Amino acid sequence: MVKLSFLKVLRERFNISRLAIKYSRVTISFWIAMVVAGLLAFSSLKYALFPDITFPVVVVNAQVPLETAVETEQKLTQPIEERLLPLAGLDQMVSSTYPGRTVVTLYFHVGTNLNSSSKEVEKTLWQIALPEGASFQVIPFNLNESSAVSYTIKSDTKDLKELAEIAKTSILPEIAQLPGVLKVNLLGGGETTFTALNSGSELTKQAPEIIKEEQPRDSPESPIPITPTRIRFNGQEALAFQVIKGGDANTLDV
Structure with missing residues (x-):
């Protein structure tokens, strides 16, 4: 009986639930601190869908x-x-x-x-x-220089030629300069692919900022493979632009 009474008293004295209720302010403050610490730790995590593994x-x-x-x-x-x-x-x-x-x-x-x-x-x-x-x-x-996202461009009032001109002058140059973007390709229309390069990328040092056609072998510049393409979306002709991230860029950030 003495032993059972001692265990009962011990359980009552060190009852976590009772202590948490008795000192409710301390309990609430503790859990708020835990939530804040968790949010700070979560925001500092580095996401990488494609780890920085470069195969030369x-x-x-x-x-x-x-x-x-x-x-x-x-x-x-x-x-x-x-x-x-x-x-x-x-x-x-x-x-x-x-x-x-x-x-x-x-x-x-x-x-x-x-x-x-x-x-x-x-x-x-x-x-x-x-x-x-x-x-x-x-x-x-480079496996890390992959397509991060692609978008389709279509309109009920403008033809593909007009859409392509808008994309070349207003959309691609802006997106190409975003951090982590290597280049942006405009696809479709049956014309030569239009590519906008990030002005700070390594590729820009080897080619013009905007590439419209492939260089012949007689040119001392390194040729970049660019070919005509056609894009269809829901059974109709459309344009698309493809955002290519740099090798050291984070896919989710881009």
Whole structure:
């Protein structure tokens, strides 16, 4: 009986519910402090749908007016491979040859600077004596430079040409300058894709701020693949613009 009475007294003395009710102001203040601390911690969290993991991959897309894959391999693919194979930091090189076209993919060691690698690849390609009429594109591939969001543009009163002009002059240049945005592509209308670049991005240092057409191989500037597109929304022709985030940008922030 004495033992049971002692346990009962102990439970009553250290009853958390009773203490919380008795000192209600302290209890309320404690939970308010916990909520405020939780909100502050939540607001400081970093969201990343795509973590900053850069795989240094450079793709070379080359074309030449040849009829067979064998001839293309001998005159285009092999000379490119021989000159690119000794590049510093290169881990693997894979090529696919088609009649009149070859795609060479270069995988560099993790930690290799992607921009430096792509510039070195392009510099090396310009030193190769390729067949007459040959052209190439050097495309640095970064998984983090992905489409963050896309929007469709349509109107019941304006045609696609008028919408495209509004987008080029009023929409794309403004969005392209937002923090974290690498570039904005205007798609559709069956015309050459219009691209607006962020003035502070690395890509801007290699190309004009607004790119309207692909540069030929005779130009010393690096060509950027831009092709005509057509967009349909709910069965009707429309335009769309695609926002591409930078490699170090946060998808949710963009």
